[in-house]
Amino acid sequence: MGGDLILGLDPGTAATGWGIIEVAGSRPRLVDCGTVTTSARDPESERLLALYRGVQAVIDDYSPAAAAIEELFGGANLKAALSVGQARGVIILACAERGIHPAGYTPLRIKQAVVGYGQASKGQVQQMVKSLLGLDRVPRPDHAADALGVAICHAHSRRTEAKLGIHG
Amino acid sequence: MGGDLILGLDPGTAATGWGIIEVAGSRPRLVDCGTVTTSARDPESERLLALYRGVQAVIDDYSPAAAAIEELFGGANLKAALSVGQARGVIILACAERGIHPAGYTPLRIKQAVVGYGQASKGQVQQMVKSLLGLDRVPRPDHAADALGVAICHAHSRRTEAKLGIHG
Numbered sequence: 073m074g075g076d077l078i079l080g081l082d083p084g085t086a087a088t089g090w091g092i093i094e095v096a097g098s099r100p101r102l103v104d105c106g107t108v109t110t111s112a113r114d115p116e117s118e119r120l121l122a123l124y125r126g127v128q129a130v131i132d133d134y135s136p137a138a139a140a141i142e143e144l145f146g147g148a149n150l151k152a153a154l155s156v157g158q159a160r161g162v163i164i165l166a167c168a169e170r171g172i173h174p175a176g177y178t179p180l181r182i183k184q185a186v187v188g189y190g191q192a193s194k195g196q197v198q199q200m201v202k203s204l205l206g207l208d209r210v211p212r213p214d215h216a217a218d219a220l221g222v223a224i225c226h227a228h229s230r231r232t233e234a235k236l237g238i239h240g
Numbered sequence: 241m242g243g244d245l246i247l248g249l250d251p252g253t254a255a256t257g258w259g260i261i262e263v264a265g266s267r268p269r270l271v272d273c274g275t276v277t278t279s280a281r282d283p284e285s286e287r288l289l290a291l292y293r294g295v296q297a298v299i300d301d302y303s304p305a306a307a308a309i310e311e312l313f314g315g316a317n318l319k320a321a322l323s324v325g326q327a328r329g330v331i332i333l334a335c336a337e338r339g340i341h342p343a344g345y346t347p348l349r350i351k352q353a354v355v356g357y358g359q360a361s362k363g364q365v366q367q368m369v370k371s372l373l374g375l376d377r378v379p380r381p382d383h384a385a386d387a388l389g390v391a392i393c394h395a396h397s398r399r400t401e402a403k404l405g406i407h408g
Contacts, residue, residue, distance in 0.1 A: 117333075117335060117341040118336065118341070120329055120332050121333060121336040124333050144318065144322050150318065150321045153321035153322045154312050154322075154324065154325040154328070155325065157323065157325015157328070157329065158325045158328050158332065159329065160326050161288055161325065161326035161329025161333075164285050164288050165289060165292055165330050167285060168285035168288060169289065172285075173285040
């Protein structure tokens with residue numbers, strides 16, 4: 073391990089994507105990625121518990137030094153906001169219990185960091201994730217690729233802050 | 241202890257109200273109530289952790305047999321929905337970890353159960369909480385009184401279901 077591990081998270085009650093990258097120097101490297109999924113047939117409380125334990129297991133497996141989580145997009149409706157909020161709540165909690173305080177990034181910010189402009193499509197973000205990590209193909213499922221985009225955004229943001237002397 | 245304890249919850253990141261009632265026969269009795277508060281000066285992750293641990297402590301102190309939580313009201317904006325969602329997420333998780341799956345009730349449903357009509361004011365709900373629990377004054381702070389209203393609503397709903405033979 074040459075550098076710090078960063079955990080990226082794309083929150084959702086049905087499926088939360090996660091991606092771990094290692095950052096040593098300027099080039100990020102893929103360590104692992106996947107999704108924690110829950111069944112709509114289970115009660116909400118069981119789903120949140122499964123999500124929490126799934127994210128906890130990822131944190132315990134990789135001990136990331138930092139985490140980043142996607143913020144809600146503006147176009148969501150109230151019901152979606154409440155559901156994503158509940159998922160975010162247990163995910164942020166799983167991180168906080170291990171002393172990690174996840175940074176939040178809007179989709180606009182993630183697209184700017186990964187692709188270079190905020191109006192990029194989801195497909196363009198995924199192609200850039202593949203290219204930046206030197207992979208043969210786009211990671212699957214989509215939520216895992218999105219989570220890697222969040223992790224790359226955080227690495228980019230930290231590098232920019234270091235250059236500007238904000239910290240680090 | 242003659243009957244089951246019910247935990248009512250009024251979720252919020254800044255302040256979550258909780259109230260425990262005992263139901264033996266048709267008349268509910270106040271056991272305890274209070275709030276778990278968090279400071280806006282702390283990071284979001286610390287606040288959710290504090291909220292989670294606060295609710296966990298209440299559950300461990302009283303071992304309620306059931307829990308009920310207020311659902312989001314329709315008039316909320318996206319930011320509020322996300323914030324309440326995050327609070328709900330960690331509260332529901334704290335319950336689920338102890339094998340309790342909280343029932344959700346809308347403000348309309350709570351007002352109907354406690355006061356008798358859905359357009360009741362917050363003040364009317366609190367006066368009825370005082371009266372139904374046979375108290376000298378309205379419980380304070382407001383969030384604790386609201387949480388007791390949620391618990392009373394759940395007791396009422398269970399009783400109605402039992403009468404209708406839905407279960408129990």
